[in-house]
Amino acid sequence: MKSHTPVGDQLIGSAVNALNQARINDEIFTLSRQDIAFDLAREQMQKVRDFVASPGNILGSMSTKHGEIAEQVEVAVRNSEQAIEERLQDASTFRATFESVGRTAPQDYLIDGMDVQSKFINGTNNNLVHVLKHMEAYPNFGKDGSFYHIPKDTWQEIQDVLDGKPVEGLKSSTIEAIKAKVAEIERQTQRPFADVVRPGVSDYKDVQLGKIDETLDKHDQELAKQNDAKRAEIIDDHQPSLAEGMRATAMGAAVGGAFALGTGIYRKYRDGKNIFRGDFDAQDWQDVGLDSLKGAAVGGISAGAIYTLTNYASMGAPFASALVTATKGVASLAHSYQRGEIGLDEFTDLGLIVCAESAIVGAMTVAGQALIPVPVLGALIGSISGKFMVTVAKSLDGKARQTLQARMDEFSRRLDAIEQQVLNRILSEFAALGELTKAAFNVENNRQLLEASITLAQAHGVDDDKIIKNADDLDAFMTA
Structure with missing residues (x-):
């Protein structure tokens, strides 16, 4: 032969x-799906921009409107990141949603089908006070798997207090009050504090009316980087x-x-x-x-x-x-x-x-x-x-x-x-x-x-x- x-x-x-x-066709197809997912992610962030563009329609006074803004940012960012990471083609499988949730209901939104109440209050001790007040009004909340979101920086400050780390600006009496409220939350729910009260995606200052546009710009940039990383991963996987x-x-x-x-x-x-x-x-x-x-x-x-x-x-x-x-x-x-x-x-x-x-x-x-x-x-x-x-x-x-x-x-x-x-x-x-x-x-x-x-x-x-x-x-x- x-x-x-x-x-x-x-x-x-x-x-x-x-x-x-x-291999090339699959790469083109996968990149196309990633582009669709990124467009879907940007749509979620645009919803927040549309929401904050009409402050008169946001609940609360000018000093408390950030609470509802924090809810919108939380849901939008979570869903945007999920869309990019999982290459979602539509919104039907988003894990965070406002659907079936009344605007003044005990919960503010759902994550993976679980009720979540958002508490964005100025001051760490005050934030815990509002969590306990909500638990008093809704005794079952926090016991059945539902949980609270508080500002990310506030949650970290509480964690530093519990870990015995020095926290600048807190008096010893405030530190003891924080520890007591954490213990009370755990006593009432019979669950660890970190399960009942979790950090949101935003710091307290980030969701204020005067800061929100800058915050959304930052999230858009981070989402674009996340998407670029996914595209690079797709290209690398198809080499x-x-x-x-x-x-x-x-x-x-x-x-x-x-x-x-x-x-x-x-x-x-x-x-x-x-x-x-x-x-x-x-x-x-x-x-x-x-x-x-x-x-x-x-x-x-x-x-x-x-x-x-x-x-x-x-x-x-x-x-x-x-x-x-x-x-x-x-x-x-x-x-x-x-x-x-x-x-x-x-x-x-x-x-x-x-x-x-x-x-x-x-x-x-x-x-x-x-x-x-x-x-x-x-x-x-x-x-x-x-x-x-x-x-x-x-x-x-x-x-x-x-x-x-x-x-x-x-x-x-x-x-x-x-x-x-x-x-x-x-x-x-x-x-x-x-x-x-x-x-x-x-x-x-x-x-x-x-x-x-x-x-x-x-x-x-x-x-x-x-x-x-x-x-x-x-x-x-x-x-x-």
């Missing part, structure tokens, strides 16, 4: 391209990865094995043996099976190389497949040339023929809609073929490389300005490769890709001595 079949490599390239495209490269390898091994099996059966059929009529003997099965194993091994390595080139060199899958085909073909010829089995002229002629099939694919893929006149098509393909050989046969001696370059120059001289532009456009694909081609075919870099082929062969019960396990085995197979 030839190790450089362009059709097989193009099949593998198509499979790898489908894998890449599925090419070793795990996906292994899947590409396994897929390439399957395609390569199946393709080799089909061609092997067809070759036997041309020799007069029909598998469906029971014409195969033990040797025939061994030949076809060995071809399939070789096809799987080469397919896996080819897929890994194509995956690398398409994802890290921005090459199209057909062009990457063509380069893989040329690399394998020229590598085999280079070994024969270096061992003295073929001469320089034969190596050059055969190499150009091997690369010509791949060059046609590269020309058609990269040139796109450019019209290539038939009289110069051969020269164009010859130029690309030579470039393929110069690129992949870096181990050749100086004489061989000079001969190849001379052939390439000869082809190029036959092209006019327009065709030369087409050639330059195609050859520019190579300029961005650097050492990537070498890396893609480096056995050590692709050790794990080779291991995938080993695992596949073992799973199918292949004899251990027939499995390619290392670089020496692979080299012997590729030059066989």
